[in-house]
Amino acid sequence: MQNKRRTVFFLLCVFILFQASFGLCLDRYDEAKLGREVFREIEKRYGLLDVPEVSLYIQQLGNRIVSAIENPSYRYKFFVVDQEVPNAFTIPGGYVFVNWGLLTILEREGELAAILSHELAHGEARHIHKQLETQKALAVASLAAAVAGALLGTDTNFSQAIGTGAMASASAVALKYSREHEREADQLGLRFLVSAGYNPLNAINALKHLAERQWGGRPGVLDYLMTHPGAAERIDTLRVLAKRWESRSLADSYLPDSFQLAKLFLIARKYDLPTYEGFVKSLDDKGEKGVVSPVVREFARGLLLTRKGNYSAAKFLLADVWSRRPNDIFAASSLADLYFRLGQVEQARSVVERTLRSRKGNLALHYRLALYCQELGLNEQALQHFDVAKKAPFLFPDLDYRLGIVLGKLGRLGEAHMTLGDYYARRRDVSLARFHYQKALNLLKNPSLEKKVREKLVHLGKIK
Numbered sequence: 248m249q250n251k252r253r254t255v256f257f258l259l260c261v262f263i264l265f266q267a268s269f270g271l272c273l274d275r276y277d278e279a280k281l282g283r284e285v286f287r288e289i290e291k292r293y294g295l296l297d298v299p300e301v302s303l304y305i306q307q308l309g310n311r312i313v314s315a316i317e318n319p320s321y322r323y324k325f326f327v328v329d330q331e332v333p334n335a336f337t338i339p340g341g342y343v344f345v346n347w348g349l350l351t352i353l354e355r356e357g358e359l360a361a362i363l364s365h366e367l368a369h370g371e372a373r374h375i376h377k378q379l380e381t382q383k384a385l386a387v388a389s390l391a392a393a394v395a396g397a398l399l400g401t402d403t404n405f406s407q408a409i410g411t412g413a414m415a416s417a418s419a420v421a422l423k424y425s426r427e428h429e430r431e432a433d434q435l436g437l438r439f440l441v442s443a444g445y446n447p448l449n450a451i452n453a454l455k456h457l458a459e460r461q462w463g464g465r466p467g468v469l470d471y472l473m474t475h476p477g478a479a480e481r482i483d484t485l486r487v488l489a490k491r492w493e494s495r496s497l498a499d500s501y502l503p504d505s506f507q508l509a510k511l512f513l514i515a516r517k518y519d520l521p522t523y524e525g526f527v528k529s530l531d532d533k534g535e536k537g538v539v540s541p542v543v544r545e546f547a548r549g550l551l552l553t554r555k556g557n558y559s560a561a562k563f564l565l566a567d568v569w570s571r572r573p574n575d576i577f578a579a580s581s582l583a584d585l586y587f588r589l590g591q592v593e594q595a596r597s598v599v600e601r602t603l604r605s606r607k608g609n610l611a612l613h614y615r616l617a618l619y620c621q622e623l624g625l626n627e628q629a630l631q632h633f634d635v636a637k638k639a640p641f642l643f644p645d646l647d648y649r650l651g652i653v654l655g656k657l658g659r660l661g662e663a664h665m666t667l668g669d670y671y672a673r674r675r676d677v678s679l680a681r682f683h684y685q686k687a688l689n690l691l692k693n694p695s696l697e698k699k700v701r702e703k704l705v706h707l708g709k710i711k
């Protein structure tokens with residue numbers, strides 16, 4: 248709750264701050280800069296989800312919808328925040344965020360697609376900008392100054408800098424869309440959803456799940472319903488709008504069972520064993536009613552047995568799931584992970600390699616493959632796969648560390664220290680980062696890399 252309020256509050260502050268520094272009309276450059284700043288702050292303060300398979304799944308689904316939008320205004324980027332409370336939000340610059348908790352309360356790929364479509368609609372309609380204009384009166388100068396101090400300045404503790412009075416006034420306005428903007432985003436979002444090939448009823452079902460959760464579910468305020476108000480009327484309006492596409496044959500999902508497998512993969516990693524076990528039981532009830540497929544139930548039990556340490560029984564189930572869904576990232580990763588735990592690294596590697604053939608470029612699979620190659624002493628191959636995964640460093644917090652070790656083993660010591668320096672710089676461990684960068688400078692023989700390291704050292708001086 249505290250965290251949630253801080254997220255919303257923090258975003259608001261950043262908007263006010265930038266409003267103060269740039270005026271109300273953000274140009275493209277300022278907007279991109281603002282997006283990057285907020286992204287960095289979110290990454291630093293809340294963290295991103297540490298389950299890359301799931302983050303990539305959401306990203307791919309997002310990209311699928313974006314490709315159905317004619318001339319999108321941004322090159323949209325999708326990120327999963329490491330927060331349980333369900334929420335989704337868009338910030339200027341084309342950044343779309345989803346809290347992982349959202350996934351746990353939805354039932355279908357199409358429902359997640361509907362939420363993403365709605366967020367993309369907010370982005371396309373530039374609602375945040377309009378929002379800032381209507382909140383002109385709220386340009387609390389002292390607040391902006393405090394935030395400037397906290398954000399751009401030095402050592403100041405964020406919450407201390409803000410003070411409780413400002414906190415109260417800011418949370419009263421929060422970053423909340425108007426009902427008019429919600430209607431607009433629903434209309435436009437529904438068009439995106441249908442263009443991407445999904446049944447519009449998914450938008451209604453997604454909202455229903457969120458609303459049920461508010462009334463009958465876990466305690467705590469739901470961020471999504473706070474930031475996107477008017478759920479009940481939205482459901483009614485969506486029902487009317489959806490009629491337009493009633494006659495078209497549209498899908499609820501394109502990757503059979505993948506949504507359910509992704510959700511289980513996530514829940515098995517994020518919740519304690521009793522909670523996960525309860526979830527698996529509820530699936531069995533649904534299975535008996537024919538709502539959940541036998542493969543999904545098998546997968547759920549396979550992960551449960553893995554968590555309980557009953558590896559041989561788990562292997563039997565997960566191998567069967569993978570044989571039925573050989574192209575599925577979650578089926579492959581779960582089985583490979585199990586082989587790895589059993590010390591059967593060669594088998595782990597072969598599972599991932601086979602699935603990668605049909606899911607070319609999947610960064611999570613490349614990362615796994617790098618780990619297994621490293622374990623097998625195949626450092627050259629490990630290096631290649633780490634290099635591919637490095638396209639999205641925020642998905643793999645330990646990548647630079649492992650890459651540094653592999654480079655060291657290959658005798659490329661200068662690069663190894665440079666990469667270890669990157670690892671510690673990312674973790675804001677300035678002294679260790681400096682130590683490795685300086686070692687790198689002594690060892691590197693490549694002038695352009697040396698120049699890079701010098702720049703990194705300068706940058707390091709700016710980290711508090």
Ligand SMILES: [Zn+2]
Binds near residue numbers: 369432
């Ligand atoms: Zn909305």
